[in-house]
Amino acid sequence: MKAKRIYLLLLSSMFLSLSFAQNAKLRQADKEYRDFAYVKTSEILLEVANKGYKSVDLFQKLGNSFYFRNRMEEAAKWYGELMQLTEDVDREYMFRYAQSLKAIKNYDESDRWMKKFYEADKADLRGKAFASNVDYLSTIEKLSDDFTVxxxxxxxxxxxxxxxxxxxxxxxxxxxxxxxxxxxxxxxxxxxxxxxxxxxxxxxxxxxxxxxxxxxxxxxxxxxxxxxxxxxxxxxxxxxxxxxxxxxxxxxxxxxxxxxxxxxxxxxxxxxxxxxxxxxxxxxxxxxxxxxxxxxxxxxxxxxxxxxxxxxxxxxxxxxxxxxxxxxxxxxxxxxxxxxxxxxxxxxxxxxxxxxxxxxxxxxxxxxxxxxxxxxxxxxxxxxxxxxxxxxxxxxxxxxxxxxxxxxxxxxxxxxxxxxxxxIPECEQTVEGTVKDKKTLELLADATVILFDKEGKELQRMTTKVDGEYKFNIECDKEFLVRGEKELYISDEKRFLTPRTSQELVVELLLDKDEVAIAEATNLRDALDLNPIYFDLDKSNIRPDAEIELQKVISVLKKYPKINLDVRSHTDSRASDTYNQALSERRNKSTIKYIVEVGGIDAGRISGKGYGESQLLNKCSNGVDCNEEEHQLNRRSDFIIKEM
The missing domain is CATH 2.115.10.20 (Glycosyl hydrolase domain; family 43)
Incomplete structure (x- = not known):
């Protein structure tokens, strides 16, 4: 009986010694972890974990000590142990676990945990990005290039x-x-x-x-x-x-x-x-x-x-x-x-x-x-x-x-x-197509096709032959605009973005016979479906993309020499009333100057005024919280026919 008591005392003493030693290691690991010494942290905690000790804190710190050093295979292992022990953890560990799994190409399991992460807080941008593009792998594959690193x-x-x-x-x-x-x-x-x-x-x-x-x-x-x-x-x-x-x-x-x-x-x-x-x-x-x-x-x-x-x-x-x-x-x-x-x-x-x-x-x-x-x-x-x-x-x-x-x-x-x-791979693109009558689909000869960059700067132009065809060599991964014009027709234009890899693009241009209804009080902005006349911030000079739209106005003025036009320039409500009034007047003068000097239109046919923010089209007055699209609606130029 006495021997048995001695044995139990020795056994108890041994367990206490092991417990004290383990606690000492955990305390040392905590200190190293607080000092961001992740290598030493992982070495100490691995020794404890390999002896069978389990805890939420242990697995969190082990996972983190590998995750923050980009040792994702080990991070995934210990975050996995954490999730088996309990899923009642800060959702950030779900995200790190998903990222660790993705790094070792376990995409299915990574996606499963990203779904859990998203469902735990649907406002998080990381979860929303995943939920809005669950087919992200195939999307990325389409964006990939074939070159050697x-x-x-x-x-x-x-x-x-x-x-x-x-x-x-x-x-x-x-x-x-x-x-x-x-x-x-x-x-x-x-x-x-x-x-x-x-x-x-x-x-x-x-x-x-x-x-x-x-x-x-x-x-x-x-x-x-x-x-x-x-x-x-x-x-x-x-x-x-x-x-x-x-x-x-x-x-x-x-x-x-x-x-x-x-x-x-x-x-x-x-x-x-x-x-x-x-x-x-x-x-x-x-x-x-x-x-x-x-x-x-x-x-x-x-x-x-x-x-x-x-x-x-x-x-x-x-x-x-x-x-x-x-x-x-x-x-x-x-x-x-x-x-x-x-x-x-x-x-x-x-x-x-x-x-x-x-x-x-x-x-x-x-x-x-x-x-x-x-x-x-x-x-x-x-x-x-x-x-x-x-x-x-x-x-x-x-x-x-x-x-x-x-x-x-x-x-x-x-x-x-x-x-x-x-x-960087060389990339060659072509854009080609035909110019046709929109109603009859007849191929149009002697049509002028013009290529512009995204800012409206003319790059190339050509005239179609009897086959109505056009073709331009262009750069990859750029935005362009192509326009078709022909006398007695309304021009047609298409914007397009070229892919990042070499291929041929086909853009058809369909021109409608000129039957636009023109009368007094007509706003050419609506009749011609003009894009907004953009100006750089706080500037009044005519930008290349605005030139494209103003050329449409000039075409109408040349076709109808008896038209007199009133140009009305408006701003949004941001900045002071006085500032916006002055800005709209400067922009109005620049617009009229372009029509007269570049378009060759008699100055006596054009009048104009800047209205600042006095004629807003929506609720976006001073102090009202509006988005950029709502403000853009108010930044406009009207071209009103006042006499024919």
């Missing part, structure tokens, strides 16, 4: 990413420098490096970009102004050679700027006014004009983990207030690594949209022009081979040299993140 020779077994071309160099970020390690992933801190372009297009001779710009902490994601005299880049927040943490213990990122002097030396980097010790600002890109800086941040007003923002840069280099680019681009997840190309297309990476997995690269074509014109934005996935089931980010392209670069941690790479290069 190459893992560059400059990559190492560590991390390389964030490329930009500078003169004959490729400048990028890398952890190859050794030295102090970053506890998040136990790799050295990032610095800026360069590789030199060779005649065959390869890049070799890797070395530090500039020692004066690199510190012992992170420097990454450079961007240069078009004159090569100014660099913007990301850097850790630090003071007195020590990392600076916010109240939550996070080391924030900031955007710095440096300028090149005449001796070729970079100035001491200055922190931009948009930076703050309470949040991160990172991954800058500057437009070709040097007037807008785009970047990622988790500042107040962010929809998710980070959003894409923009700040104006004035002629003195002052950086303006951050503007969030909105919910078409940003989600409740993470949007980052913006890049604006020379044509004004905005590229960025997101893990909050319906993509192939991890971060995918998305693009808003014609972003800057659409923002200027208050046009609706549309974003699309770049598809394969740029995107994969893993993280794809840091996109950069040079349409002049037809070179492209991006970064990825996809399978088959040399290290953690690698830089991939590709040649």
């Amino acid at each position: 190459n893992n560059m020779s400059i990559n190492t077994e560590l991390s390389e990413f964030g490329t930009v071309q500078y003169k004959n160099l490729l400048v990028f970020s890398s952890t190859r420098g050794g030295g102090k390690e970053y506890q998040w992933n136990e790799q050295p801190f990032l610095n800026l490096y360069q590789a030199v372009k060779q005649p065959d297009g390869s890049y070799i001779h890797v070395e530090e970009f500039d020692e004066s710009l690199n510190s012992k902490f992170h420097e990454s994601t450079p961007t240069f102004t078009s004159d090569d005299r100014t660099i913007y880049f990301t850097r850790n927040s630090y003071v007195n050679n020590r990392l600076k943490k916010d109240e939550g213990g996070t080391v924030r990122l900031k955007v710095f700027r440096s300028t090149l002097d005449d001796e070729g030396n970079w100035s001491d980097p200055e922190s931009l006014i948009i930076n703050n010790d309470a949040y991160s600002v990172a991954n800058p890109t500057i437009n070709a004009a040097g007037t807008k800086l785009y970047y990622a941040s988790d500042m107040p007003g962010t929809l998710g983990a980070s959003d894409i923002f923009m700040s104006e840069i004035d002629k003195d280099g002052n950086v303006g207030k951050p503007v969030n680019l909105g919910s078409v681009i940003n989600t409740e997840a993470k949007e980052t690594f913006p890049y604006i190309n020379a044509e004004g297309d905005l590229f960025y990476s997101s893990n909050g949209k319906a993509g192939l997995g991890g971060f995918d690269v998305y693009v808003v074509r014609g972003f800057e022009k659409k923002m200027e014109n208050n046009e609706a934005l549309g974003t699309q996935n770049l598809g394969k081979p740029v995107n994969s089931s893993k993280d794809d980010f840091g996109y950069y392209e040079n349409n002049g040299t037809r070179e492209g670069f991006f970064s990825s941690n996809r399978d088959g790479g040399k290290g953690d993140d690698d830089i991939y290069s590709f040649t």
